[in-house]
Amino acid sequence: MRSFKSRYAVLFGFGALVLSLSFLVRTALLIWALPQSGLHISDIPAIYGKGFIYDLGVALFFTIAYAAYLLLLPQRINNTRFNRIFTYTGFFLATMILVFSFFAEFTFWGEYAGRFDFIAVDYLIYTYEVIENINESYPLPLLIGGVLLFTALLTWRMARRGIFRNSFQSRTPFGKRLLTFLLLLGVLLLHVFLVSNTWAEKSKNRYAQELSKAGVYSFVSAFLNNELAYDKYYLMEDEDNNFHQLRTLLREPGSQYLENSRSIYRNITDTAAIEMPNIMMVTIESFSADFMDRFGNTQHITPVLDSIAKQSILFTNLYATGTRTVRGMEALSLAVPPTPGQSIVRRKNNENLFTIGHIFEQAGYESTFFYGGDGYFDNMNKYFGNNGYDIVDHKNPNNLVEDNIATTRTSIPKSDIQFENAWGICDEDIYTAAIKSADQKYAAGKRFYDFIMTTSNHRPFTYPAGKIDIASGSSREGAVKYTDYAIGEFLKKISTKPWFKNTIVIFVADHCASSAGKNEIEISKYHIPCILYNVPGQAPREITQMCSQIDIYPTLLSLLHWTYKSKLYGENVLDATYQPRAMVSTYQKLGYLEPGKLLILSPQQKAQCFSWNDAKNEQHPVPMDSSLLKNSLAYYQTAYYLFKNNGMKQ
Structure with missing residues (x-):
């Protein structure tokens, strides 16, 4: 890094810091998860390979605004007190946010064994309860002090390696600056359009999925997608067929439907x-x-x-x-x-x-x-x-x-x-x-x-x-x-x-x-x-x-x-006609259970069928069960339809 003498020395130095710390965090979480994860050696390359892509995206998102600043900054101002104060302050604040997010990832993983999701977004909204909870659960003054100290040490270390001096003393022509900025912007746009958080979810092991992700990236993804339109992302069946199936499933002795076919309003x-x-x-x-x-x-x-x-x-x-x-x-x-x-x-x-x-x-x-x-x-x-x-x-x-x-x-x-x-x-x-x-x-x-x-x-x-x-x-x-x-x-x-x-x-x-x-x-x-x-x-x-x-x-x-x-x-459930079933879900995955069977509906119109053994806590992929799929769509799709169309109103 000492020999890299260009205006972008600080930017690339920060990018290297993001990648290095992200690697260490992912490794620590992997070690933490190993005893209960069921991971195999063959899962490791994908975890780190996908993880690097997500971490690169985080580095680009953090630095693209600074890259634009470096492009437009006149050469005469590059080595002035203004730019020095601006650069040191920006580096310190960005690093502090990064370090704090990594600390928060460990606490979040301890509670949910996953990277940031909608829950973390909720926590950002309800700051009083969350800050008080952190304060009562952990020694907050020590943690804040630790984050600030670690950030200061990282800033000092990067300064010792000469990245700030190299940036301030450089004379990078506008043409090279423009080319660098366009390359960074181009890679960022490719990342935006080609990489999504669902890419990490190709693995069949949930821990492999979560370890592949990057916390900051997952947080932004959750913030932007906190409501999912069922009719846009999920497998669909004809609405009337769905309601016909649902009304058949819900029919029991002593019940009579009171409205048209797209309703479950009934008298018991x-x-x-x-x-x-x-x-x-x-x-x-x-x-x-x-x-x-x-x-x-x-x-x-x-x-x-x-x-x-x-x-x-x-x-x-x-x-x-x-x-x-x-x-x-x-x-x-x-x-x-x-x-x-x-x-x-x-x-x-x-x-x-x-x-x-x-x-x-x-x-x-x-x-x-x-x-x-x-x-x-x-x-x-x-x-x-x-x-x-x-x-x-x-x-x-x-x-x-x-x-x-x-x-x-x-x-x-x-x-x-x-x-x-x-x-x-x-x-x-x-x-x-x-x-x-x-x-x-x-x-x-x-x-x-x-x-x-x-x-x-x-x-x-x-x-x-x-x-x-x-x-x-x-x-x-x-x-x-x-x-x-x-x-x-x-x-x-x-x-x-x-x-x-x-x-x-x-x-x-x-x-x-x-x-x-x-x-x-x-x-x-x-x-x-x-x-x-x-x-x-x-x-x-x-x-x-x-x-x-x-x-x-x-x-x-x-x-x-x-x-x-x-x-x-x-x-x-005590009625003789009751057919055992249950619905279990995450924010995106919709699970439908019958004894020994599980079907999961997920975005991109996907449906997967599994056998499951409760005593052994085992799930195994099996060919699609058409009856299971039909029942799951009857419950989930109609529930979305009724809420969106005021069918759940009094």
């Missing part, structure tokens, strides 16, 4: 005596089935849930539709399959939808959404508030944005809060708020349906001290055990209430603690528990049929013998 009838208990649904943050003893855990960190599971109706083969809280909320409030891109909770035109709350409202219930954090996050308050739910949450005092909602929002008073972290108040405190609300509604003679979203089982895994025998902030296992403890305290308190004997409590996860695995869709990472506790007239039992989050309420309403109108995709 039951002739037995109806039960109308209160419903409190506790949606547990990041709660995998395998945290419980019942599903093989040997740490005994969920004694309460394991105990009540034996006294309740337990779904043992139920799957979350996605990997984010808002995706779980979508499934639990709308009972619809996931559609590509963001959850409906975060989309425009998502008001006045046909929700579970609407069904209860039609029956005379009051619906309330309880959240331990600020419901502005992830558009929760706007979604629930404009779909008939009152809101009870803990408003972030630094958030000056007011939710534009059609219902009442109540902030939890500080006097009722014993502990909070970046994501909100502890689970005990949100249960206190829900109990207080239930007391008031019972006193007023009102039936209630509550959607309670907890937050304690989330990094930084902190909770009130002295509650359990694992120190706060020390581990996920501690957060799980505290979550279970808080549920026990909640049940103790409500068991003394006059309204308890007529109240069902549902315990269900929003999603698993992790979605990482060697497969594109790691099915075991979608397996969640669901417990229906205190159901009137029902003996304890286990429901073993494969099913989805979207099936919980149709099954429960059948147990209660309700007659109601429905636009739900969910089914009563």
Whole structure:
């Protein structure tokens, strides 16, 4: 680098730095992932080959504006104080951003075992929660200081190698500068038009896909593509054929369709005596089935849930539709399959939808959404508030944005809060708020349906001290055990209430603690528990049929013998005609499960079929199953159609 004496010495030096640091980061992540990745030696060349192309793209994106500056900078200004200050400052800031992004990649990989995606884009939007979370999870002043120090050392090292001196003292003619700029711009344009983030996803191993990518490149790709048009990117079937197939799949005894062929609006009838208990649904943050003893855990960190599971109706083969809280909320409030891109909770035109709350409202219930954090996050308050739910949450005092909602929002008073972290108040405190609300509604003679979203089982895994025998902030296992403890305290308190004997409590996860695995869709990472506790007239039992989050309420309403109108995709899994299936997804991949079978729909009109063995956690490509493909398109394509064409409205 010493001998490279041209105006572009700093630019090429920075490019070499990007490539070198990216190589080191990729190598470190590869070593981290090796024990659980299932990678082979034959995967390594593609990981580093594709990785180099993506890293080159990042270097070009970082430097193209500086290349234009160097092209236009007059020679008389090249060795002036202005250019020196501008160049050193620009180099330092660009390097600092690069170093910080690499640090962030390690934290993101630790949580999701992947490069940046839509989640990282979300985190950029919700800066308060994320910065507070980082501050509580890591020694932020030390990390910032470390980033600044490392950036300074890199800048000093590059200066020692003479790149700044070579650039400032050079006399590069305009013709050579123009040629250099056009070459850089040409390579960048080729990269833009010929390389996409989906190129990394050719590998059958998910870890190979993620390791091939570059974090900054993936972040920009996710930002630009945070919503995917199903009819543009995915395999399509004739719309009428799809709805005919779906209506056949959803048909069950006692149901009658009420509208034209492109609708699933139907009447569900039951002739037995109806039960109308209160419903409190506790949606547990990041709660995998395998945290419980019942599903093989040997740490005994969920004694309460394991105990009540034996006294309740337990779904043992139920799957979350996605990997984010808002995706779980979508499934639990709308009972619809996931559609590509963001959850409906975060989309425009998502008001006045046909929700579970609407069904209860039609029956005379009051619906309330309880959240331990600020419901502005992830558009929760706007979604629930404009779909008939009152809101009870803990408003972030630094958030000056007011939710534009059609219902009442109540902030939890500080006097009722014993502990909070970046994501909100502890689970005990949100249960206190829900109990207080239930007391008031019972006193007023009102039936209630509550959607309670907890937050304690989330990094930084902190909770009130002295509650359990694992120190706060020390581990996920501690957060799980505290979550279970808080549920026990909640049940103790409500068991003394006059309204308890007529109240069902549902315990269900929003999603698993992790979605990482060697497969594109790691099915075991979608397996969640669901417990229906205190159901009137029902003996304890286990429901073993494969099913989805979207099936919980149709099954429960059948147990209660309700007659109601429905636009739900969910089914009563206890009906003799029920065909086991589940929907599992990432932001782009749409998985459709039947026992032993998996079909994945992905962009560029692709569909892949696999056999899968749950016990061995194995997936193997198999020839396309036309019936499986037909069913998957019936669910996913129609869900996209109905939302886009207001078919999910009340």
